[in-house]
Amino acid sequence: MALFMFIAFDKKLGGAEVRAATRPKHVEYTKSNGKVKFGGPFTGPDDSMIGSFSIIEAADYEEAAAYVKNDPYNQAGLFERQELHPWKLTINTFETV
Numbered sequence: 001m002a003l004f005m006f007i008a009f010d011k012k013l014g015g016a017e018v019r020a021a022t023r024p025k026h027v028e029y030t031k032s033n034g035k036v037k038f039g040g041p042f043t044g045p046d047d048s049m050i051g052s053f054s055i056i057e058a059a060d061y062e063e064a065a066a067y068v069k070n071d072p073y074n075q076a077g078l079f080e081r082q083e084l085h086p087w088k089l090t091i092n093t094f095e096t097v
Helices: 015-033 061-070
Strands: 002-010 036-043 049-058 079-087
Touching: 002 015, 002 036, 002 061, 015 049, 049 061, 049 079, 061 079
Parallel strands: none
Antiparallel strands: 002 049, 002 079, 036 049
């Protein structure tokens, strides 16, 4: 298995509404398949959620990309910009995070 870093920024217009409406499905999707090792939202100065970050474990890039594509946030068109990159854990381990 390999690790992948996913980073995404919400659309500025309407993003908060899409995120709020889709969040329960996103959280259920994320928790149901065990692919996300850790993750969470980016927040703005007022603590509002404005983007997403996660470390995904998958067999290969294609599997990670399919996971991201099928996320309810992505299906709802929440993101203005997103990136998916292979990632290597080099400092600490998941056991110490």
